[in-house]
Amino acid sequence: MFVLGLFLITAGCTQDQPAATTSTPGDTNTIQQETYTSNETLVAFVDSAAAYAKTYGKEKALAEFSNPNGSFVEGELYIYAYDFNGTTLAHPFNPEKIGVNRLAETDAQGGYFIKDLRDVAIKGSGFVRFYYINPAHNRSIEPKLGYVEKVDDDWWLGSGIYTDPTTPLTGAATPSPEVTSPSTPDIVGVWTGTSSGHIKTVGFRESAAHRYIITAQNGPAFTGYKEYTKADGVRYSENISGVIASDGEISIIDHDDGSALGKFIGPDEIELRYIENGDTAVALLFHLKREKN
Structure with missing residues (x-):
């Protein structure tokens, strides 16, 4: 009591x-x-x-x-x-x-x-x-x-x-911590998880062998590489670049081909929608979690 x-x-x-x-x-x-x-x-x-x-x-x-x-x-x-x-x-x-x-x-x-x-x-x-x-x-x-x-x-x-409507939003007096505009989430780390979707040359496919490794971030921009296994069983790696928009949307472009859009669904959890067009058209949904150190 x-x-x-x-x-x-x-x-x-x-x-x-x-x-x-x-x-x-x-x-x-x-x-x-x-x-x-x-x-x-x-x-x-x-x-x-x-x-x-x-x-x-x-x-x-x-x-x-x-x-x-x-x-x-x-x-x-x-x-x-x-x-x-x-x-x-x-x-x-x-x-x-x-x-x-x-x-x-x-x-x-x-x-x-x-x-x-x-x-x-x-x-x-x-x-x-x-x-x-x-x-x-x-x-x-x-x-x-x-x-x-x-x-x-x-x-x-x-x-x-x-807050007083006569007081402008910019420069408002506040105690520490400061009033901040929404900050860009930290995306650096190793993200692993599953995917499901459709590949033109393979058909419907599910996989648990995907990794996005984000090695560096500067504000909303980031870079790294991804690792995945194709249907032939061979492990591949591709460099990637990406940005995080002010509304939190994640955009990733492969350096070879393909792109992904996604969002944070938790502090250490993201969802990505991967699209690749052309002769090897791919549409996959990724559910990835950040590995803990």
């Missing part, structure tokens, strides 16, 4: 200024919001939730985070939780979203905000700006600042605050 009391005190004390209760997008009630919550308050709130999860375990934490009357609903602050595939694990005001994958969901200006938040959480913790309906201001579209934190290799949590 003593430890739980500390969590409740921490959550309660994060509101250093009065902030009126808010609700999630989709609510029709107009809510008075007289002040904006500080970034420091946001970070402390999320930190306390992560500590609660690590102390009491995932199951109890998710139940508490999903309780609209629980200890992690404070003014405009509440905790949401997701796995690294983008599936909602906890939400106090949108219970219908629990179990739903929201990775492809966009904000009011078309940004993939859940994916952006996830990509920052993969690296540990940090801020992401996006745009959302603010029910406190006649449902106007306003910038919102999300702060997320990785709990473990399976899931992450976060919260968010509306």
Whole structure:
């Protein structure tokens, strides 16, 4: 009880200024919001939730985070939780979203905000700006600042605050860590896994002998080589180059022939769609995982 009391005190004390209760997008009630919550308050709130999860375990934490009357609903602050595939694990005001994958969901200006938040959480913790309906201001579209934190290799949590719409997004004052735009995921490593698809000269084919070895990365660009076994049993190797787009899409071109498009489906898991045309037309779907050191 003593430890739980500390969590409740921490959550309660994060509101250093009065902030009126808010609700999630989709609510029709107009809510008075007289002040904006500080970034420091946001970070402390999320930190306390992560500590609660690590102390009491995932199951109890998710139940508490999903309780609209629980200890992690404070003014405009509440905790949401997701796995690294983008599936909602906890939400106090949108219970219908629990179990739903929201990775492809966009904000009011078309940004993939859940994916952006996830990509920052993969690296540990940090801020992401996006745009959302603010029910406190006649449902106007306003910038919102999300702060997320990785709990473990399976899931992450976060919260968010509306920021003063008169303050430009660039140059906003924030505590350390800095507000960052979604960072490019780290793709360096050895990726191994299976493929299934169709090859013109062979027919339908499944294989578990594929490796993409990414040896170097500079921002969104990367290079390396891939290894695979053809139907004749011979092992081949080809050099590759690639880039990661701002929305997280992976594009890879073979130095000989063929190309692939894909995406991260977890911090150490990617899916690629490989296409090669011409006389040796190939269409394969790869599911690859990064080998642990």
